Amino acid sequence: MKKFIFAMFVAVATLACFSSCSKDDEDIKLADLAGYTFTGEDPDLGTVSITFGESAQTFNFDGLTGTYVLSGNTITLNYDATDVPAETMTADGAKTLIYGDITLKRQKK
Secondary structure (H helix, E strand, C coil): CHHHHHHHHHHHHHHHHHHHHHHHHHHHHHHHCCEEEEEEEEEECCEEEEEEECCCCCCEEEEEEEEEEECCCCEEEEECCCCCCCCCEEEEECCCCEEEEEEEECCCC
C-alpha cells in the first residue's frame, strides 16, 4: 500500500510540474517570426499588420520597413526611416504580439 501511495504522489507531482510549463513562458524565437504576418485591429487606424522577413531580420509594418532585434520576449523595431524612432513589441507566446494596446495575431503562411 505504501508503494502505491508513493507512486501516486510521484505521478501527481510529475503532472503538476509538466502542466506548469507553458509555451507562453518561453522566449520567442526567430522561427516564430520569420516569414509570418501578424495582424490586429486599432480603434483609430483599423487593421494593422507587420510582416517579418523570411531569411533576414527585416520587417514591413504598414509600409514602414526596417530591421528588428529579439531579446527574450521583446522585439525592438528599428525603422529605416531616420525620422521614426525605434519601437518595441512584446511577444505573448509564439502566436501573439502586443504593440501598445493592439494585440496582433499570427496568420498562417
